[in-house]
Amino acid sequence: MRSRGLRALAVTAAALLVTAVAACGGDDPAAPGASGTAGVDDGAQLTLWTRAATESVSKAYADAYNKTHKNKVTVTSYPNEEYPAKLASAAGAKALPDLFGADVVFAAQYASQGLWTDLTERLAASGLKDKVSPGHLNAGTWEGKNYAVPHTVDMSVMLYNKDLYTKAGLDPEKGPTSLKEFAEHARKIDKLGGDVNGTYFGGNCGGCVEFTFWPSVWGAGGDVLDAKGENAKVDSKEMADVFALYRALYDEGVAAPASKDEAGPTWLGALQSGKIGIAPGPSVWLGLIEEKGVKMGVAPISGPDGGDSTFIGGDAIGVGATSTKAAQAWDFLLWTMSEEAQVEIIAKNKGVPIRTDLASNKYSSADPRIVLINSLVAKGKTPYAKNFNASFNDPQSPWLQTVRGALFGDAAKSLTDGNTAITKSLQQG
Structure with missing residues (x-):
């Protein structure tokens, strides 16, 4: 299976990096500024890779940085499901980008495999270690060393189109208070007809479904994994009920037809079109959707039946272990963690700052929607599992097969068989 191949490739890549970093790593004393802990801005051309879900934020950081710095950062994004394989291939070829971000649930895996440069001394000297998202830092720590810093803090929420709510006779200031009510709202909006659809979801994207369906399971009192991340619990009644609701919306035509094949890259665009009534998605999309003139x-x-939760996610980012421009890459990372970047790029655009000391700022306090988003942190979860990617996010993972079956095939059998296959995957290696 491809998932096994990815794990083998990642292990091989980690072994290769031991010599690769020594030969050309960013801590080469000959590199300008590399022996210190400060960033260097000397006109270096830096490459940054990101997954599609974080592309917009990464580019916003890069664009602003490029306007005020000699260094220039070029962002390249890859489909969410293909990204881990792309990183593993680059690591094996000793050709990682200068910077790369990753879903925070994979940060420990990449840190343990040596794919990022050790940032411990630089982070300590920055004075920011106690001011940024502790969950992200913890995820990017391996054997007491820091390999990654927060890039985005994201949570899953329901995002609804206020204009379509009004046209459908719904109160645009009152979103649903249960998943069943969400379905009712979606059905009413779908009746508007034309090119309007009630809802949308990533039916061919394991990560998308985790991020948006799992909070409903948690909200109902269920769970998806045991505490150690070694046993799956996807065959529960809570999970079955959530899948059944979304499946009904698709079968009825309330969910846009493209939901079946959505693998992640065009998920945001669907909501930006202004033709989707209500859909679960990343909180960081609030500002990106409104940039297109859609009131959300x-x-x-x-x-x-109620009970709120959220998937606390986002991305961690670090310096590629084979980069020869570690000091310059660190200059970019330092800037992204600055008050200027966090307030004027993230908070201004309805995002959640990675800085805990900037959670309350001139933009968040003025928008009750942001206050609501920030309040969900106490109710959310970030799942942990050593073999998370192979079990859940890889295109060939048993989770994606389970999702496809639960939404578009034999639901009961898919959840039962899927639970067995996911548990087996979680316990490998």
């Missing part, structure tokens, strides 16, 4: 409301993701 925000509500928590709930269980079928």
Whole structure:
């Protein structure tokens, strides 16, 4: 299976990097500024890789940085499901980018494999270690050393189109308070007809479904994994109920037809079109959707009968272990963590700052939707599993097969068989 191949490739890549970093790593004393802890801005051309879900934020950082610095950062994004394989291939070829971000749930894996440069001394000297998202830092720590810093803090929420709510006779200031009510709202909006659809979801994207469906399971009192991340619990009644609701919306034509094949890259665009009534998605999309002139409301993701939760995610980012421009790459990372970047790029655009000391700022306090998003942190979860990628996010993962079956095939059998296959995957290696 491809998932096994990815794990083998990643292990091989890590072994290769031991010599690769020694030969050309960013801590080469000959590199300008590399022996210190400060960043260097000397006109270096830097490459940054990101997954599609974080592309917009990464480019916003890069664009602003490029306007005020000699160094120039070029961002390249890859489809969410293909990204881990792309990184593993680059590591094996000793050709990692200068910087690369990753879903925070994979940060420990990449740190343990040596794919990022050790940032411990630089982070300590920056004075920011106690001011940025501790969950992200913890995820990017291996054997007491820091290999990654927060890039985005994201949570899953319900995003709804206020204009379509009004046209459908719904109150644009009141989002759904349960998943069943979400379905009712979506059905009413779908009746507007034309090219309007009630809802949208990533039906061919394991990560998308985790991020948006799992909070409903948690909200209903269920769970997806055991505490150690070694046993799956996807065959629960709570999970079955959530899948059944989304499946009904698709079968009825309330969910846009493209939902079946959505693998991640065009997920945001669907909501930016202004033709989707309500859909669960990343909180960081609020500002990106409104940039297109679409007025949005925000509500928590709930269980079928209530009970709010959220998937606390986002991305961590570090310096590629084979980069020869570690000091310059660090200059960019330092700037992204600055108050200027966090307030004027993230908070201004309805995002959640990675800085805990900037959670309350001139933009968040003025927008009750942001206050709501920030309040969900206490109710959310970030799942942990050593073999998370192979079990859940890889295109060949048993989770994606389970998702496809639960939404478009034999639902009961898919959840039962999927639970067995996912547990087996979680316990490998």
